[in-house]
Amino acid sequence: MLKMYERNGVLCAEGLIETIGQKVFLYMVDGLLIDSGPEKLREELLSLFQENDFDQLVLTHNHEDHTGNAAWIQNNLAKPIFIHPQGLSECLGAGDYPNYRRITWGGREAFSPQPVSAAIQSRNLKWRILHTPGHTDDHIALYNEERKLLFTGDLYVAARTKVSMKTESVPKIMSSIRLLLDNEFTAIYCSHAGYLENGRELLEQKLRYLEAISVKATALAAGGESAQQIADTLLPGNYPIIRFSEKEWDTVHLIRSILDEPLF
């Protein structure tokens, strides 16, 4: 069941992928829809798309749990769709990703988005588009200074990240979090953790955590340990996602991305 409620004038749509217990949040504010959700939730999301008046869809990044209904919106509602220029070509073809993601989120049909500008206008509000790579290269956050609204896509998700995707970069995630923290806000709207009243604090916590891991990993690497040994030392534990994803997610990817961009 899709839950819909309002937080600070933003319509929040909260869906649940029951097979993995993962939540997905879509937001609508001032005629702006942020992300389209996964195909698996399409039937539930149709009420959000059809019963609420919106003018444009902005995608925080190209992943299928954010873009899974973009083609439907383009074909049925003919709304303009925007994504960071680096995500454009990915969207022009059908989603090409591993089977476990297809099972979890569903498919992602091709659609034709436009490149988002550095600033966009909704009915009454002006938004700054903050390029915040790290989770993906095309990741953006949306910020409205007047009302201090910040949509962070998949940049936050959790404070103490243990596993990451092969394509993620912890150093880039840290720079992106610092970029967000340069702006004035206290709450954030996260695509998987929802509306977080103390979002600034949580982003600061995440940054400190990743900084600490980076310093420790760098020191261990200088002592001759391999990325896998460092991962086993700093991020011990059993993470089912590693096997489930056939290692597209792993603790070692997180460590490797740190060692790829040396601190000193």
Ligand SMILES: [Zn+2]
């Ligand atoms: Zn993502």
